Amino acid sequence: MKHLFIYTTLLLGSSIVFLSCDSTTSPKDIFEESPVIQSFNVSPQNVQFTSADDGVKDTTVIVTFSADTENLPEGVVPRIIITDRNSRQVELQQDMEITSTNGEFTLEVPFQTKTTFFQDFKVNAIVQNPETSHFNYATASLKITGFSEIKPxxxxxxxxxxxxxxxxxxxxxxxxxxxxxxxxxxxxxxxxxxxxxxxxxxxxxxxxxxxxxxxxxxxxxxxxxxxxxxxxxxxxxxxxxxxxxxxxxxxxxxxxxxxxxxxxxxx
Structure with a gap:
């Protein structure tokens, strides 16, 4: 299955089911000056399509990634890396955008998909101090679950x-x-x-x-x-x-x- 990440914003239909998300962060570095990701969230984390509500169609899912950080050197921002769990192919690498002076960052990514696609992604957010090589990361998941109408x-x-x-x-x-x-x-x-x-x-x-x-x-x-x-x-x-x-x-x-x-x- 070929799919693309596109950079336009489309309104999602109400029939897509958004479930709550959770994330796993790595332990905080013992050095106070080390960059730290305190929390990392993916929303929606689970997207569910159904034949009755959605039908077979191309669509776009807007996914928002958000991170709270501390001890980031000037100019350092978290980088999002999205990997397909099945193929282990890296689908996207992109820097997050700063949203406040308190170390908050977000990134909005449109996923071009189809209601019959099944996609399972691993999402990493990584920050690194280029001078000390100290780094910190957080991991979450993103799943898009479609449906089948035609058997193999x-x-x-x-x-x-x-x-x-x-x-x-x-x-x-x-x-x-x-x-x-x-x-x-x-x-x-x-x-x-x-x-x-x-x-x-x-x-x-x-x-x-x-x-x-x-x-x-x-x-x-x-x-x-x-x-x-x-x-x-x-x-x-x-x-x-x-x-x-x-x-x-x-x-x-x-x-x-x-x-x-x-x-x-x-x-």
């Missing part, structure tokens, strides 16, 4: 149909599913496969998670919508036939149809 779709699923049990060592096989979601692939919560042994039923630890991070599950390319899991076959593996059912779940809780494949281990 498994376009295709692939795994070896028949493999031969090795006489030594371990062979690893990739099981993949190509997944899409019309509301944006970033709305996919997870992709899974249930595995049933035709002789004894569903295997232990099923369903298994497939990955699209270019790392886990022997996935090759991150973010290409091909989700992967890796399964080993060794000389102790039983000669069995398995039925596999691939499916996806989005962040709104909608579940795709399943795609079925077969996997056999032979002598």
């Amino acid at each position: 779709e498994i376009l295709e699923a692939n795994n070896p149909e028949t493999v031969q049990r090795p006489t030594s060592g371990t062979d690893v096989y990739r099981f993949t599913a190509k997944v899409t979601d019309e509301e944006g692939n970033d709305t996919i919560q997870g992709v899974f496969v249930r595995i049933f042994n035709r002789s004894s039923g569903e295997v232990n630890s099923s369903p298994f998670t497939l990955f699209d991070d270019g790392d886990n599950g022997a996935d090759i390319t991150a973010g290409d919508s091909v989700y992967t899991a890796a399964f080993p076959v060794n000389p102790e593996s039983q000669l069995q036939t398995f039925d596999l059912y691939y499916y996806a779940v989005d962040k709104g809780g909608l579940v795709s149809d399943t795609l079925q494949t077969t996997f056999r281990i032979t002598e």
